[in-house]
């Protein structure tokens with residue numbers, strides 16, 4: 001970690017049981033909260049910190065993404081995400097996240113070429129899909145097929161070699177849309193569509209998803225622009241659950257394909273990336289704006305597991321800046337597709353209005369997050385609900401591989417191995433079966 005370390009800044013910790021005082025270094029980053037460096041705490045005090053869910057724990061130093069949850073700020077390598085969504089494109093943002101700077105025209109051209117020429121899958125991989133039922137959830141297929149990439153690319157799994165790491169990173173970014181589209185085609189019983197090298201990243205995804213051998217598929221510029229911006233908004237997000245999963249898996253030296261497969265598994269959960277699918281299912285269950293008060297009441301009840309999906313966030317205690325851009329894209333896509341009547345959007349807008357005026361949501365600082373509007377957009381784009389989180393994984397792969405590379409290159413990095421507060425049985429003698437009456 002090469003954050004600015006000011007030796008004068010310390011935290012004094014007093015153990016009131018013994019009166020012992022400990023000086024813990026405080027380290028400042030370039031932005032955001034300072035950290036108390038507790039790496040020596042156990043050694044000096046024989047105590048662990050205790051932080052289930054890591055609500056107050058920084059796991060690493062990172063230069064990639066910065067979030068200010070109180071002010072709804074999200075920066076990729078210092079650039080506000082809304083400026084990137086409005087002015088850049090996904091391949092350019094991939095370059096930015098991987099290398100730390102926006103590419104020059106020549107760098108951009110070469111990067112797009114290199115990614116394009118990694119979009120095809122080894123033909124053997126197409127047989128993996130046949131091992132699944134046609135109605136398998138596409139996220140299960142993604143976990144399996146992406147993990148299986150480890151079996152194909154032994155020429156890029158020496159994680160100590162920066163060249164291997166970058167080839168593996170390019171392969172993962174490039175092949176995710178191909179695998180995602182194949183998972184969809186397999187579920188539809190339609191033939192796989194191969195990537196076309198003269199299409200952009202977003203155009204290729206739509207072509208592989210909706211093209212057929214029977215006629216030329218004309219990619220809609222409206223849809224590809226919407227997909228491109230949505231990919232940008234989902235590309236990275238600091239140390240969220242799936243990124244932390246990728247970092248922890250990678251800290252053992254596991255190959256990048258297996259690490260990304262672990263990230264996909266974590267993203268699948270409805271509390272995380274699976275929320276976009278859960279939001280649409282929730283809006284369909286609500287069915288009519290007149291039912292909203294009942295669901296808002298349920299979301300507030302402690303004994304009711306129901307939560308308003310697409311609301312709330314561990315970090316954002318203000319609007320998720322991505323949600324605002326997603327809402328804009330949602331209205332643009334519906335207008336461009338001349339979808340005048342989208343009842344789910346009417347319910348979503350009314351649900352947001354009611355929730356944001358409700359004391360419970362105000363007090364707990366629960367705002368719409370990135371997943372709240374994405375499902376309505378994906379539905380309008382013709383993407384099936386079960387594929388919403390797959391699209392999130394396609395976008396987040398660049399964030400995962402950028403964070404994975406940063407972790408491997410971090411000289412202070414060790415294998416991740418948290419400890420615990422043990423609350424189980426104290427040591428006891430074995431009881432033979434005949435005595436366990």
Ligand code: SDX
Pocket residue numbers: 053236237239240241270271272273275299300306307308309310311312313314315364366369370371
């Ligand atoms: C993503 O981490 C990331 O950055 C993730 C992500 C990314 O880009 O990688 O941003 C993507 O995962 C967005 C979040 C998508 N998930 C959802 O929309 C699911 C619904 N949201 C919740 O499950 C919840 O808000 C979380 C999981 C997102 C955050 O949970 P936290 O930080 O652990 O907060 P919490 O559960 O402790 O909630 C604080 C309080 C609780 O009440 P009390 O126990 O204090 O009384 O707020 C309540 C919660 O019950 N609460 C909700 C709620 N979310 C939190 N109540 C009703 N509806 C909700 N959605």
